Amino acid sequence: MDEPTNGLDPIGIAEVRVFIRRLCGEQGKTILLSSHILSEISLTADDIGIIDHGVLLEEESLSELESRNGRHIHLGVSDAAQAARLLETVVHTERFRIDDDRNLRVFDLTLPPELLAGAMVKGGVSLYDLHLCEDTLEDHFRRITGGEGIA
Numbered sequence: 001m002d003e004p005t006n007g008l009d010p011i012g013i014a015e016v017r018v019f020i021r022r023l024c025g026e027q028g029k030t031i032l033l034s035s036h037i038l039s040e041i042s043l044t045a046d047d048i049g050i051i052d053h054g055v056l057l058e059e060e061s062l063s064e065l066e067s068r069n070g071r072h073i074h075l076g077v078s079d080a081a082q083a084a085r086l087l088e089t090v091v092h093t094e095r096f097r098i099d100d101d102r103n104l105r106v107f108d109l110t111l112p113p114e115l116l117a118g119a120m121v122k123g124g125v126s127l128y129d130l131h132l133c134e135d136t137l138e139d140h141f142r143r144i145t146g147g148e149g150i151a
Contacts, residue, residue, distance in 0.1 A: 001032045014063075017044050042137040044145070052145040062137075069135040072105040076129030077120060080104050086123040091115060 004020070005013040021044065023029040032059050035041050041048065042062065049059040077083040080098045087106065095108040106116065113130055120127040 001031060003037075004033065004035075004116070005037070005040055020044055038141055040139040048137070050141055050144050055149065057144050058086070063142060069140050071109060071132065071134045072107050073109065073111070073116065074129060074131055074133045075101060075104045075106060075116065075120070077104065078126035079127070082123065083125045086119045086125060087116075090119040090123060102128075135144060 003018050024031060045055050046060055049062050050057045075083060077116050078123045080101050080103060083104055084098055087093050096106045097103050117127055117130055
């Protein structure tokens with residue numbers, strides 16, 4: 001289906017979404033959707049494939065994608081490797097990922113921000129940014145495709 005909810009009002013969109021989910025869940029059908037409205041895809045699909053300029057860049061379940069890129073605490077720091085050591089030894093968490101030499105994602109949302117900030121400062125790591133993030137499918141698409149238009 002290409003843009004199955006295009007032009008529909010909110011009630012029609014919800015009805016199409018329920019219809020598609022029912023076909024897949026109750027009748028075991030696979031439906032291929034194509035859409036540039038990624039927020040709608042994230043509400044409808046179980047699995048996604050990202051295509052850019054005719055090339056399949058990624059294919060995975062939406063739940064896997066959300067677990068890798070969902071809600072997290074972003075830490076912008078002077079030294080991500082040292083910050084990672086502090087997260088393990090002082091904060092006692094391994095639920096984080098280093099994005100690059102100055103940025104980490106902490107996936108344990110139960111950790112108080114002041115605990116994270118205090119551990120960094122006491123450990124000699126400058127903290128430039130600490131905030132809660134929730135990546136969307138659109139954010140992920142931009143990251144995977146380099147931010148260019150939808151193909």
